[in-house]
Amino acid sequence: MSNLKPVVVVGSINTDLVSVTVRIPLAGETVLGSDFKIYTGGKGANQAVAVARLGYPVRMIGRVGSDSFGREARIHLITAGVDTDLVETNDGPSGIAVICVSATGENSIIVTPGANGTLTPSHLEQRLAEIRNAGVVLTQLEIPLETVECLAEICSREGIPLILDPAPAADLPDSLFKRVSWLTPNLTETGFYTNEGVGTKKFDPLSAVRQLRQRGVHGVLLKLGQKGVVLGYGNGKIETLPAFDVQAIDRTGAGDAFNGGFAVGLMKGMNVVESARFATAVAAISVTRPGAQTSMPTLNEVQQFIAQQAARVP
Ligand code: RIB
Secondary structure (H helix, E strand, C coil): CCCCCCEEEECCCEEEEEEEECCCCCCCCCCCEEEEEEEEECHHHHHHHHHHHCCCCEEEEEEEECCHHHHHHHHHHHHHCCECCCEEEECCCCEEEEEEECCCCCEEEEEECHHHHHCCHHHHHHCHHHHHCCCEEEECCCCCHHHHHHHHHHHHHHCCCEEECCCCCCCCCHHHHCCCCEECCEHHHHHHHCCCCCCCCCCCHHHHHHHHHHCCCCEEEEECHHHCEEEEECCCEEEEECCCCCCCCCCCCHHHHHHHHHHHHHHCCCCHHHHHHHHHHHHHHHCCCCCCHHHCCCHHHHHHHHHHHHHCCC
16 A cells, blocks of 8 residues: 555445346336346445545455355455455355346445444444544445444544445434534435425525534535535535536446545545536446446546546537
8 A cells, every 4th residue: 555545435345236127116016127237336345446446545444244245345346456454254144235227327226234234333443543544534324323423433533534425314313413524415315314305396405505514514515416516515615516418327336436536536635626526527437337336437537538528519
């Protein structure tokens, strides 16, 4: 590992079982799939791979199972350039995600945590030195909430920025919100964490940002997909960044691409808006490719994409 302070990801490592269908089935409905693939996934692992593909040092803290899925997941992380020395193997099943992707690239996901559910606060206490050495820490909610709370407490105490992807949505205590540097909900999660009527005409993203900040979060990045990103930070500052216009085929992992890109932007000294713009480009490229980790772009690809977009005649 280089002399740069690494990004540390504390989170889930899954295997994604992905069926492609015309549309996501309703309750009680059976639809035929047109394709099935197995990918390595997990919000934590995806974010770690996003950082590694962008060429920035990244270390993962997490747990895989003792099955073949766990072995494959570890190999994929290593191949992508993620430091997996702190990824432990739990005697039992690995995390699994059953994913349905529609013709328009939308998805629905069921995650069964497996080994991810065995990452406890005591594991973090054993990794204090590595967490203290992080430039920024990324986490999500596919590991036990008490572990996320313990991590937030460590990051707050040590002055390390913490980016929390609050997915899947869960009831969170205000003590956790107060310790988060950047909260990055998508549209569905914004609906869960606020009373802003997501999906209705009344939805006001600016008001959603304000509500989240009132709970004590330092900065908010609402990931609104094709509608772009709304940032709330500093002394009441709010900015809206448009999404890039791309043909999406699979949005799985787009939020993870964004979070990884945002962390790299910050670590490279970009300001908040520049980092969010960079992250938006990383996510835009990822939705044009199938799978989650398989869709993460390199730094070179992102730079070329941004240059091409800037040269486009409006
Ligand atoms: O964010 C996408 C990820 O969510 C998938 O890779 C799946 O494993 C679930 O964790």
